[in-house]
Amino acid sequence: MSSPWEPKIVAFLCHWCSYAGADLAGVSRIQYPPNIRVIRVPCSGSVDPLYILKALREGADGVLVSGCHPGDCHYLSGNYFARRKFFVLYELLRFLGLEGRVHFSWVSASEGQRFAEVVTSVVAAVEKLGPSPLAGERKYHDLA
Amino acid sequence: MRCEGTYTPCLLPIEEIIEETRDIKTFRIRRPEDFVYLPGQFAEIFVPGVGEAPFSISSSPTNPTFLEFSIKRIGSVTQALHRLNPGDTIGLRGPYGKGFPLEELLGKNLLFVGGGIGLAPLRSLINYVLSPEHRESFGEVFVLYGARTPGDLVFRWEFPSWEKRKDLTLCLTVDEGDTSWSGRVGLVPNVLQEVFTRSCANWVGIVCGPPIMIKFTIKALREMGFEARRIITTLEMKMKCGLGKCGRCNIGPYYVCQDGPVFSYEMLVTMPEEY
Amino acid sequence: MTLREGARKLLEEKSVQGVLGYKRGSLPFRTRPYLFRNPQEVEELVFTPFCGTNLARYLLRLPGDFGKVAVVAKGCDSRALTVLVREHQLKRENLYILGVHCPGMVDWRKLAQWKDLKESEVAFEEGTILIRGVPHPLSSFLEASCKRCRYRSPLEYDILLGAEASPFPFEDHLAALWRLPKEKRWEFFAQELSRCIRCYACRNACPMCYCKECFAESHKPLFIHPSPTLRDNFVFHLGRAMHLAGRCVECGACERACPLGIPIATLFLAVAEIVREHFAFEAGASVEAPAPFVTYREDDPNAFIL
């Protein structure tokens, strides 16, 4: 019943840039792996590190947070604040030996191609790591 | 009701949903044959994917075909319940608790005082008493029911059938009337002293409603001369198991889920005030 | 002036409503926080290398109208007080800080191997601990957070009492962990985090965890399940670590509180280290410097971003 493992990646995308970038990738018919589940957020600065941890807890093998390039934030400085939080989380996860599961990127609304490249590289990185050691929910999948 | 495992619910479809007020709905489900219960008992309702919560049964055990639960939208489980439609599945386990002390009520006149959704457990007993097979075992029935506004009165669809009867006095009141309301306006404990003017001999007061209403109604009943053991009320506590095991509904030496939820005022005064 | 004299004077002069300090516990080598209300009680006030509880935690529980309170503070405690004052949880004018030099906190659990050891059989000397007359290096009995302590004397105080304690070597167990391959690190943390029973002792002992409702117990939204699986424990401890970024004063109260002896402070110390190294900030070390997460620089680290 169980199909081969495919990484599941939760992507928090800023409404003003990366989400539009993902849209552009779509309408431009740029191919990228279908492993991401997109959650649209108003700004990368609104992504509490808890959301990222929660995504991992709920069974995501990887998480991608993508916002506007530095200087381009719709709310002027949301992504700068986000960068500090993400850096600490990134380093902390690295300290725990869980690097490579949580990724951050800056992708603007005009960078459809770049969005596809980011997703491709994130999926490849997570694929290399294999299933997340935290994704325990998966066991209920055998019920059906 | 038999199910494999002490905490496993039986899945049943909702037959009918009655909209009582803007935040209260009555859910009707088919009564499983082995679901034997008494008025005042409760059951745990499981909403798949959301959670489980205890609710008192608002239908009378004399009704063989269905069970009713009147549920106010407050927490996550009740919110999920309110989103369900007839035909949707819920889980049921129970009945739990002790229910009203029917033996002690035999031959007595019964004064029911309900507030808001607190009428739900009382309704089970009222309809039990009114049923042809039990009516003769009890004396007079007086029902005083109040709610915040006319729109908050539950079971209004049933009141005509109660009002028709000669052996029941129904008195409704609201804290705050509106243009459609021609009835009484006033807080339940105050109205009680106005409308219930008989001698309290051989009467038992049965009170259920929000904690503050219970508190003042009991005070009023005491002033009217009701003995502590002749005042019966129900307590509400956070519950999980319903079986006196999980520990959270513990008040003094009692577990509300197992020894209650119905308590006499006589018992209540011996308990620490942590409810 | 000794600590007791100082405390007694404050209470006798009625310049404070109480002195928050430590008194001897019911078991050897244990102390417990206590609010001394009258000068006679002060005889029981102690300060030993077993006073690890961060008293700032208890200030948060005093009623709002308590008035002025004196508090015994080591280096880390004084940092906690500074952070709490900055975060408007405490009023500096309501505090009288009785600063004490910290001798380093000793892990009482490490003394359990000596059966029926009495307090009188243990003595402290320059960098050593004498147990039944036998000297042992003090550092092997110290709490991990104390071994990498930078501020053994309080940074903020109204009066500084007692003799300066002798120094002990700085020992960085974080660096040793960083040197391990990442698989080994995860193995270590996964094992330690799985042991957690989520009694929340670490959180409740933490002076910085004063939220009215913790995300760990919140039902709406629900972040984690109450059962202690690795993934839920992971979110709990990392979530807390993120909440403590730039706020953790490295007191190690969490680790001391853990009934299972999980080296949980490691996570929070690591975060404090990251913040120190990259954002040049130390919680409670300065009153003026802005907290790291309420400010930013355009040249903050960016290389980790794709």
Place this chain on the structure above:
Amino acid sequence: MRLSYEGRLVSYEEFLRWLQASKAFATEIVLSRFNIALPSLPTPKSLLLPQREELYHFLWGKREWKVIPLPPASEKVLLLLAPCEAKAVVHVLDEVFLKNAPPDSSYVVRRENLTLLVVGCTFFEATCFCTRVGGHPLSWEGGNCFALPLPFGVYLEGEGPEGRALEPLEKEELEKLVERLAKEALKPLPEKTPEYLYSAFEREVWEEVAWGCLNCGACTFLCPTCFCFDLALEGKLRGAMVRTWDSCMFPKFTLHASSHNPRANPLQRVRQRVLHKFSYFPLRKGKFGCVGCGRCVLACPVNWDIREAVERVVSCAL
């Protein structure tokens, strides 16, 4: 059940061989006394009432909900535990999960598969107070067998390996031990303790007693008698109803959906823990809900001591 002195003596080697042949677990208290390698448990509770237990699974599939009951997986186990811990199983856990109808279906299975080997105590630790609450270091009430580690071998009663009778000198040694323990034992709490405490519910002394407590759950989770649990759902379209330990120390324990909380402040929760063990449970079941193992005293981050709390309140109520 007290010592009959009619038991038998086996050598340590033989005893260990027998343990290894049976599937034996030991609690940490017992292990600290034996130098043997057995899988350890913090308390017997972790075996009978695991901290996480999936009660049933549910799933949405083929346009309908399904509930799948999970039969408890349990193997025959020999559990080595101290007399106080055995009392916790027999006096409290069995009382709540077996005798209090209806019995808890998964507890029943696990309990049936459990053989209790009570290991007698030859000394009191600084945290011990079993004799205060009606226990005894050599009692094996409710156990299937009893073992007492002595200098010359293991004294056994009940089930277990064959052995030889005690020599008169050995018997004398055993009697001496019993005498010494009797001398060192703390005297029991006043018989009316539950009533005293109950009557002191509203006393101000609670404020002083509850003051230092941090309101964490370390004591309740490590307590062998604390049985309170939570039923919490996991998953949305498929998942499980999970039973997990809960603690009366947590503010959410009694929080109603309406946001009313009968025990909202820390003092009330500390009082609940003390009274439930020393007053409510005894008034209901006729025996203390505390067995005096002292784990909570040892585990407390701030050395809050339940022994002192009980004594303080009882002395106020007298």
